Amino acid sequence: MHEVKEVGTAELKYADKTYSYPVFEGSEGERAIRMGSLRQDTGLINYDPGYGNTGSCISDITFIDGEKGILRYRGYPIDVLANDCTFIEVAYLLVHGHLPNQSQLTHFSRLLNRKSLIHEDMRNFFKNYPEDAHPMAILSAMVVSLSSFYRELNMSVEEEIDLTVARLLSKIRTLAALSYKQSIGAPHVYPSSKLTYVENFLNMMFYTPVANYEIDPITVRALNKLLILHADHEQNCSTSAVRLVGSSGANLYASISAGICALWGPLHGGANQAVIEMLEQIHREGMTIDTCIARAKDKDDPFRLMGFGHRVYKSYDPRAKIAKKACEDVLNTLGIKDELLDIAVQLEERALSDEYFVERKLYPNVDFYTGITLRAMGIPTNMFTVIFAIGRLPGWIAHWLEQRDDKDQRIGRPRQIYTGPVKREIVPIEDRPE
Ligand code: SDX
Numbered sequence: 001m002h003e004v005k006e007v008g009t010a011e012l013k014y015a016d017k018t019y020s021y022p023v024f025e026g027s028e029g030e031r032a033i034r035m036g037s038l039r040q041d042t043g044l045i046n047y048d049p050g051y052g053n054t055g056s057c058i059s060d061i062t063f064i065d066g067e068k069g070i071l072r073y074r075g076y077p078i079d080v081l082a083n084d085c086t087f088i089e090v091a092y093l094l095v096h097g098h099l100p101n102q103s104q105l106t107h108f109s110r111l112l113n114r115k116s117l118i119h120e121d122m123r124n125f126f127k128n129y130p131e132d133a134h135p136m137a138i139l140s141a142m143v144v145s146l147s148s149f150y151r152e153l154n155m156s157v158e159e160e161i162d163l164t165v166a167r168l169l170s171k172i173r174t175l176a177a178l179s180y181k182q183s184i185g186a187p188h189v190y191p192s193s194k195l196t197y198v199e200n201f202l203n204m205m206f207y208t209p210v211a212n213y214e215i216d217p218i219t220v221r222a223l224n225k226l227l228i229l230h231a232d233h234e235q236n237c238s239t240s241a242v243r244l245v246g247s248s249g250a251n252l253y254a255s256i257s258a259g260i261c262a263l264w265g266p267l268h269g270g271a272n273q274a275v276i277e278m279l280e281q282i283h284r285e286g287m288t289i290d291t292c293i294a295r296a297k298d299k300d301d302p303f304r305l306m307g308f309g310h311r312v313y314k315s316y317d318p319r320a321k322i323a324k325k326a327c328e329d330v331l332n333t334l335g336i337k338d339e340l341l342d343i344a345v346q347l348e349e350r351a352l353s354d355e356y357f358v359e360r361k362l363y364p365n366v367d368f369y370t371g372i373t374l375r376a377m378g379i380p381t382n383m384f385t386v387i388f389a390i391g392r393l394p395g396w397i398a399h400w401l402e403q404r405d406d407k408d409q410r411i412g413r414p415r416q417i418y419t420g421p422v423k424r425e426i427v428p429i430e431d432r433p434e
Helices: 038-042 078-084 087-096 102-114 120-127 135-149 158-183 197-206 217-229 237-246 252-263 271-285 289-297 318-334 339-351 355-359 367-376 381-404
Strands: 005-014 017-025 031-033 062-065 070-073
Touching: 005 038, 017 038, 070 078, 070 087, 070 318, 078 217, 078 318, 087 102, 087 197, 087 217, 087 381, 102 158, 120 135, 120 158, 135 158, 135 252, 135 381, 158 197, 158 252, 158 381, 197 217, 217 318, 217 367, 217 381, 237 252, 237 381, 252 381, 271 339, 271 367, 271 381, 289 339, 318 339, 318 367, 339 367, 367 381
Parallel strands: none
Antiparallel strands: 005 017, 017 031, 062 070
16 A cells, blocks of 8 residues: 655755755656655745645545546546446445455445435435525535434444445435435435345436336446546545545544535536536527637636536546547437537537637546436436535545555645734724724
8 A cells, every 4th residue: 555666856945955855656657755844844835726736645546647638446447447347346446445356246235235225314304405405415414414323433443344335325325316306395215125226326316106217227327337437536626625524533424525515616526517507508598609619718707618627637538538428328329319418519629629728728527528418317407416426425435544544644734824914903992993
């Protein structure tokens, strides 16, 4: 775990002194300078807003090469996992570090099934939310509330870790479906021991006692693929939130709830909802592609090409390629014609040949096409980021566990440079100018 290779030193010259810091390399040749003593040596801190150049940890979980558009979970390329595995196999891989054999997968699936119900008292919580409450608000509240129903487990015992992981992975799906049913005033649907992970989710979402809901294998396959695409992405905003909250010793449920809240933002996981809202606006207002591109480039215009750009990928997001193909396959197989897909494809073509986007290396990211596929499955737009959260959960759990076992780690507490008022005296209120 965490094998790095010392490959030399880097020197910093400051105030007539030279300081030397070790440089180390990871398994894929990425290098870092270890500057844990910088402030103590020099009195300086490193200022890096957004942490674009700052490593928070050493991790064995996911590798991304943003320049080459490479993404691997525990060494397996994302396209292979998306095509050859189920989401539950990938969840097991991320948490345990290896793909399950048949008996491990059977045990894990049975555990997920056994843990798919929520406490009956929790179901009452849903009744008190306004029907237009955003499902991400409900999900984060319900996940942290799990810590009230399930006693603090001894997370140093293997089987208790498996129990908590299975409980979270299984119940997040039940909670998500319940929030949808509640929002449309429909009866809650219980999970079934006869269905697989994704089949159960779809059934809890769409089964009603008065309509014969058929689980469509094409939709099951496509949703497995989309969940795999979202399963992890190294130190993104929400995973960093999970790690930061976990670093204080907060329990897994509380840390995951923080990750759900971070994911909700439109610059992060909320982008999949924002993409559809953007495409619907373009379609509704009859905006031309040229107008969209011009507005996206105009700094004075709040219009942004949602689903485009990425902090790490400066080439095509490999997940976007897979999501686009899955989208086309699902729509073709289900015989759905969606004008929003036509608009998205035209936007992509235009942007990829426009100097502004080319110069800034702005390509479609994972969120650009996923929403159109989810829409074709009948999943409402405000549930898109919930689907992202279900997908990302195994990654969040894997990072929380990895950080907890990492001897290098301690409570996260960045520094700052203060620029506020210097020391001053209080003036009595009667002497303060009106
Ligand atoms: C996810 O980190 C992860 O791994 C995240 C994620 C994961 O799996 O966890 O991959 C999931 O969050 C994907 C990203 C989803 N967000 C969006 O699609 C929202 C739209 N994209 C942007 O807001 C933006 O690209 C970010 C937030 C994704 C990245 O922001 P950065 O790295 O801070 O880049 P930036 O804002 O500094 O942009 C650099 C330049 C700027 O122009 P200049 O100041 O240089 O003139 O590119 C421009 C930006 O204005 N730009 C865009 C743009 N994105 C960046 N211009 C128009 N449309 C866009 N979408």
